[in-house]
Amino acid sequence: MIYRLLCLILLILTVSCQTGPVPDATGVLWTRTAAEYTACGYQAYNAARVNLGAALADPSWTAALEQSGGYGDLPPAVIFDIDETVLDSSEFQGRRVLLGGAFSKSEWDRWGRLNRARSIAGAVDFIHFLQEQGVAVFFITNRSCQQRSGSASACPQEAETIENLRSLGIYGVTEDHLLLKHEVKEWGADKTSRRAAVARQYRVLMLFGDDLNDFIPGVRGGISPEERREKTGLYGDWWGCKWYVLPNPVYGSWRRALDKPVQQYLEADF
Numbered sequence: 001m002i003y004r005l006l007c008l009i010l011l012i013l014t015v016s017c018q019t020g021p022v023p024d025a026t027g028v029l030w031t032r033t034a035a036e037y038t039a040c041g042y043q044a045y046n047a048a049r050v051n052l053g054a055a056l057a058d059p060s061w062t063a064a065l066e067q068s069g070g071y072g073d074l075p076p077a078v079i080f081d082i083d084e085t086v087l088d089s090s091e092f093q094g095r096r097v098l099l100g101g102a103f104s105k106s107e108w109d110r111w112g113r114l115n116r117a118r119s120i121a122g123a124v125d126f127i128h129f130l131q132e133q134g135v136a137v138f139f140i141t142n143r144s145c146q147q148r149s150g151s152a153s154a155c156p157q158e159a160e161t162i163e164n165l166r167s168l169g170i171y172g173v174t175e176d177h178l179l180l181k182h183e184v185k186e187w188g189a190d191k192t193s194r195r196a197a198v199a200r201q202y203r204v205l206m207l208f209g210d211d212l213n214d215f216i217p218g219v220r221g222g223i224s225p226e227e228r229r230e231k232t233g234l235y236g237d238w239w240g241c242k243w244y245v246l247p248n249p250v251y252g253s254w255r256r257a258l259d260k261p262v263q264q265y266l267e268a269d270f
């Protein structure tokens with residue numbers, strides 16, 4: 001009894017010391033172990049493979065809200081997010097749960113340097129398929145481009161991400177096809193400026209991500225869950241056709257959109 005009480009006190013102290021949302025153990029367990037999560041990856045990438053022909057054949061087809069002007073003759077491209085879209089960072093998230101949750105930039109960097117992220121199911125084969133079809137592949141990630149002590153590179157995260165992709169069999173990714181947060185001054189956490197940069201030179205056929213920010217501008221902050229769902233519904237026909245979302249129950253802008261206490265969203269009338 002005393003042991004249980006001590007454990008409860010320790011748990012409360014641990015949780016109250018966190019600076020950000022604590023990863024939910026159930027969500028991390030699901031992404032670490034569930035075959036259903038694996039199936040979601042195959043489902044998204046198989047559906048995209050079926051739709052690619054129609055996207056290539058129709059010069060008016062674009063998946064980027066930022067695409068404008070006469071884009072019909074531009075070469076085709078597909079844009080991917082990195083984490084929880086192509087690379088699986090659930091090992092890092094699991095460690096956060098075990099250690100008490102707070103996000104540590106230095107720990108994230110240390111894990112990233114290990115190049116041990118697995119791939120999301122279906123992603124590697126689909127990227128190979130695009131490369132065989134002559135479709136350009138871009139990655140827009142909120143992995144941050146920041147100098148690090150002990151590194152001569154201004155953006156060591158870029159080379160590390162390319163190396164992790166290469167370790168999974170994704171070759172030919174050059175630095176100009178991997179757009180990190182803050183790599184250019186105007187490239188903030190909202191990905192719209194980076195999508196616009198790609199869309200100026202390519203016709204964007206499809207977008208892949210695990211966060212609404214991978215698809216729609218202005219959804220990272222200052223917006224309620226209801227407003228985010230409304231924006232999602234405005235493009236109801238695009239999901240599974242031009243846009244492919246991978247599940248992420250662990251973290252993301254959906255989580256930041258919640259007001260505290262989050263228990264308010266769980267209230268029920270019965």
Ligand SMILES: [Mg+2]
Nearest residue numbers: 081083084210
């Ligand atoms: Mg992601």
